[in-house]
Amino acid sequence: MRYLDLYHTGELLQRVKVAYGRLRRCDLCPHLCGVDRMAGETGICRAGFKPRIASATLHRGEEPPVSGSRGSGTIFLSGCSLACRFCQNFPISQLDNGEELTPPALAGRMLRLQGQKVHNINFVTPTHYLPQILAALWLAVGKGFNLPIVWNSSGYEEVHALELLDGIVDIYLPDMKYGDDATALAFSSAPGYPEANRAAVGEMLRQVGHLETDDDGVAQKGLIIRHLVLPEGAAGSSEILPWIARNLGVETHVSLMKQYFPAHLASGMPELNRKLTDGEYALAVEALEAAGLENGWVQE
Numbered sequence: 184m185r186y187l188d189l190y191h192t193g194e195l196l197q198r199v200k201v202a203y204g205r206l207r208r209c210d211l212c213p214h215l216c217g218v219d220r221m222a223g224e225t226g227i228c229r230a231g232f233k234p235r236i237a238s239a240t241l242h243r244g245e246e247p248p249v250s251g252s253r254g255s256g257t258i259f260l261s262g263c264s265l266a267c268r269f270c271q272n273f274p275i276s277q278l279d280n281g282e283e284l285t286p287p288a289l290a291g292r293m294l295r296l297q298g299q300k301v302h303n304i305n306f307v308t309p310t311h312y313l314p315q316i317l318a319a320l321w322l323a324v325g326k327g328f329n330l331p332i333v334w335n336s337s338g339y340e341e342v343h344a345l346e347l348l349d350g351i352v353d354i355y356l357p358d359m360k361y362g363d364d365a366t367a368l369a370f371s372s373a374p375g376y377p378e379a380n381r382a383a384v385g386e387m388l389r390q391v392g393h394l395e396t397d398d399d400g401v402a403q404k405g406l407i408i409r410h411l412v413l414p415e416g417a418a419g420s421s422e423i424l425p426w427i428a429r430n431l432g433v434e435t436h437v438s439l440m441k442q443y444f445p446a447h448l449a450s451g452m453p454e455l456n457r458k459l460t461d462g463e464y465a466l467a468v469e470a471l472e473a474a475g476l477e478n479g480w481v482q483e
């Protein structure tokens with residue numbers, strides 16, 4: 184893993200220090216709250232100083248190159264910098280279910296999963312705990328940790344924060360959720376999502392390139408973009424998919440997701456209060472094909 188070199192040169196520890204420094208006026212995501220999380224203040228994501236996780240388990244339900252044959256070591260962080268009205272994980276992301284840990288304890292969960300022979304460690308909704316994850320990684324490497332790192336995020340991120348992950352994250356698995364500001368604000372309270380998101384995925388591609396797998400088809404490094412199709416075309420699929428092809432390349436791996444249902448607060452929003460229809464998903468598949476995107480996954 185590339186982060187092993189950074190560990191041995193001292194660069195990884197330096198990144199930990201720089202990342203924690205950002206908690207003094209937290210600017211880890213585009214909300215730029217400016218709160219002092221080192222002093223116990225909290226911002227929009229409600230995250231404090233110590234990492235909080237909901238689970239750390241072997242998971243087989245990710246995209247095939249991520250799950251592989253032995254599963255992905257999935258660590259769900261509690262809280263989120265988005266407030267998606269339809270979030271299917273809202274007890275974790277919005278109600279903050281989980282347990283508070285120290286970085287050494289988080290490192291212990293990573294090592295335990297490595298002992299279960301998973302292919303990688305997959306941090307889900309990690310953005311607001313970037314410093315704590317880097318600290319846990321530094322501690323875990325000292326005890327023999329050496330698996331690829333998956334950054335499984337909302338894609339609502341700051342490029343300057345992602346730069347701290349350069350040479351550390353092997354596989355980026357971001358969402359591209361919305362094509363316009365008004366929808367991002369109404370559905371996820373995420374001002375400026377499209378612009379921030381596009382800059383973020385561009386930085387991710389710069390760091391890791393397109394997806395590379397081993398002889399068994401297991402991801403070694405690269406970018407996979409997830410796009411959840413919403414009712415009424417609200418996710419902006421017809422804009423986002425051509426944007427990916429034009430700006431990141433037609434070889435970009437895209438996971439076009441169909442599983443929308445009205446969870447959490449969606450029942451109170453007429454445009455979100457129903458399942459996705461087969462016809463709506465078919466339109467998104469047509470947009471994917473028309474854009475010339477060659478790689479990835481569509482659902483039956």
Ligand code: SF4
Pocket residue numbers: 209210211212213214215216217218225226227228229230264310311
């Ligand atoms: S990570 Fe949390 S506290 Fe920091 S800027 Fe984002 S929402 Fe605000």
